[in-house]
Amino acid sequence: xxxxxxxxxxxxxxxxxxxxxxxxxxxxxxxxxxxxxxxxxxxxxxxxxxxxxxxxxxxxxxxxxxxxxxxxxxxxxxxxxxxxxxxxxxxxxxxxxxxxxxxxxxxxxxxxxxxxxxxxxxxxxxxxxxxxxxxxxxxxxxxxxxxxxxxxxxxxxxxxxxxxxxxxxxxxxxxxxxxxxxxxxxxxxxxxxxxxxxxxxxxxxxxxxxxxxxxxxxxxxxxxxxxxxxxxxxxxxxxxxxxxxxxxxxxxxxxxxxxxxxxxxxxxxxxxxxxxxxxxxxxxxxxxxxxxxxxxxxxxxxxxxxxxxxxxxxxxxxxxxxxxxxxxxxxxxxxxxxxxxxxxxxxxxxxxxxxxxxxxxxxxxxxxxxxxxxxxxxxxxx
Numbered sequence: 001x002x003x004x005x006x007x008x009x010x011x012x013x014x015x016x017x018x019x020x021x022x023x024x025x026x027x028x029x030x031x032x033x034x035x036x037x038x039x040x041x042x043x044x045x046x047x048x049x050x051x052x053x054x055x056x057x058x059x060x061x062x063x064x065x066x067x068x069x070x071x072x073x074x075x076x077x078x079x080x081x082x083x084x085x086x087x088x089x090x091x092x093x094x095x096x097x098x099x100x101x102x103x104x105x106x107x108x109x110x111x112x113x114x115x116x117x118x119x120x121x122x123x124x125x126x127x128x129x130x131x132x133x134x135x136x137x138x139x140x141x142x143x144x145x146x147x148x149x150x151x152x153x154x155x156x157x158x159x160x161x162x163x164x165x166x167x168x169x170x171x172x173x174x175x176x177x178x179x180x181x182x183x184x185x186x187x188x189x190x191x192x193x194x195x196x197x198x199x200x201x202x203x204x205x206x207x208x209x210x211x212x213x214x215x216x217x218x219x220x221x222x223x224x225x226x227x228x229x230x231x232x233x234x235x236x237x238x239x240x241x242x243x244x245x246x247x248x249x250x251x252x253x254x255x256x257x258x259x260x261x262x263x264x265x266x267x268x269x270x271x272x273x274x275x276x277x278x279x280x281x282x283x284x285x286x287x288x289x290x291x292x293x294x295x296x297x298x299x300x301x302x303x304x305x306x307x308x309x310x311x312x313x314x315x316x317x318x319x320x321x322x323x324x325x326x327x328x329x330x331x332x333x334x335x336x337x338x339x340x341x342x343x344x345x346x347x348x349x350x351x352x353x354x355x356x357x358x359x360x361x362x363x364x365x366x367x368x369x370x371x372x373x374x375x376x377x378x379x380x381x382x
Contacts, residue, residue, distance in 0.1 A: 005035040005120060007113055010103070013088045019080030025105045033104050033112035036093040037123075040100030045074030049142040054126070058119050060145035062104065065115050065163055066186035071103040107184075111165060175204055178213075202230050206255070227251065232259040240267055249286055257293045261303055265289055269307060277311045288313055291320040300324065302331045305366040329366055337368050338376050345380060353381060 011031045014022050022032070037044070044055040059069035073095075077083045093101055102119065104112050122145075125131045135143040165184040170177060176197045183190040195208055195215045200223050205215055217223050221242060228238045231254040241250050246266050253262045266289075270281040288310065295301045301309070301324060312323045324330060332340060344363055350356040357377055364373055 005037070005116065007033050007035055007109065007116055008093055009109070010034045010089055010092055013085055013092065017080070017085065018082065021079065022081065022105075030105050030107055031109075031112075033106065033109065033116070034089060034093055034101050035116055035120075036095050037100045037102065039098050040073075041098050042074060042100075044072040044100050044102070050140065052142050052144070057126070057145055058102065058122060061118050061122050062115050064147075065111065065118075066184065066188075067104065067106060067115065068187075070119075071105075073100040073102075111184075114163070175199070175201060176208070200226060202227055228254075231255065233263065237263050237267075246284060246286075249289070253289065253293055257297055261293075261296060264303070265292065265306065269310065272307045273311060273314075276307065279311055279314060281310075281314070285313070288320065295320065295324065299333070300331060301329055302367060302369050304368075304370065305329045305331070308366050331369075332364075332367050333369070333372055337364075337372060338380070340364065340368075341373065341376050341380060356381070 009031055010033070011026060014026060014032060017023055026032075044053065044058070046054050048054060048057070053074075055070065055072045055074065058072070062070050071079070071081075073086070073090075076086045089095075089101060089103075090099075093099075095101060102116070104115055106112050106115070122131070131145075132149045134146045134149055136146045137143055167182040167184070169180040169182075171180065176195050178193050178195055180191065180193040183192075193213070195213045195217075197204060197215060197217045200217065205217065205227065208215055209218075224242055224247070225238050228241055228251070229235075231251065233241060233254070237259075241247060241263070244250065244266065250262055250266055266284055270284070273279040273281050292301075292306055292309065296303065305324075308327070309320060309323050309329060312318065312327065313320060316323070318326070341360060341364075344360045345356075348356055348359050350359060357374065360377060361370055361373055
């Protein structure tokens with residue numbers, strides 16, 4: 001039985017190595033760790049299947065943790081590793097002629113320690129009996145270790161997947177703290193960061209958000225209420241927005257256009273479409289909203305045209321610009337609107353002022369803002 005082994009960092013032995021893959025590994029920030037295996041000389045290279053050795057079985061274990069395999073004494077010198085380097089390893093580990101060794105190439109001692117622990121468990125199991133494994137069939141008819149069969153200690157952990165390692169780094173800045181996580185899963189590295197503001201600074205929040213940072217404070221409902229109020233929403237609107245699936249989109253759009261229009265699009269437009277067009281909107285099309293906001297900001301359309309444009313957008317699956325052009329929904333204002341109202345005053349001979357105004361408002365419903373229509377009408381009506 002293998003009871004205790006000492007893990008030794010042997011990276012310095014390869015400072016001037018001619019092995020390309022060892023050199024590349026070291027340059028990428030990895031280290032070489034090794035353990036001595038007493039009386040294992042010749043055993044690691046022992047063939048148990050055609051072209052598969054005990055070392056192959058141990059390499060399969062390391063692959064569960066994202067490594068490409070192991071190096072062991074029975075296959076060295078090799079892979080560009082010289083005999084002189086092998087002798088240096090043996091000397092550093094204190095190996096006799098009867099001893100073997102295993103090398104792992106990985107980022108840190110902690111990971112190496114865990115993998116060596118699993119390799120030794122595997123070796124001890126092989127010494128005692130035939131291991132109970134789930135094995136995969138290889139193309140050459142041999143089999144290789146896939147995962148241990150479930151036992152009392154392995155019933156619930158997912159053995160099909162590599163272990164997940166999480167590293168945390170904290171960077172402190174004047175107005176916020178950044179926490180950087182590195183998640184290592186197999187041969188994949190995922191790096192992401194979160195920001196914690198030291199004070200509820202809305203301008204800083206937006207500046208960090210604009211460069212793609214995730215701010216932990218955004219999960220605080222009271223802070224989000226403060227942001228929405230800052231953007232111009234009232235208390236009732238804020239309560240509806242706060243728990244909406246479109247919170248992020250609403251917040252972003254309210255920074256570039258009138259918040260009342262943003263609220264209308266997300267909370268009132270669907271009911272208008274149902275009422276006037278018998279069209280059910282289950283999910284707001286964000287691309288449509290962005291295009292509509294762009295057209296509104298450029299003065300191309302009136303707010304009152306949005307429902308009609310959305311109706312045809314859903315029905316005809318046409319681009320917003322094409323719908324505006326096709327149905328003549330370009331906004332008119334100023335002198336053009338005044339001229340149009342003059343023409344309508346001539347067209348309608350209605351004497352009742354309110355009825356006349358309503359007719360004109362209906363005529364211009366989709367191409368002019370009602371407020372401007374009323375102002376010009378009152379100026380022209382005599």
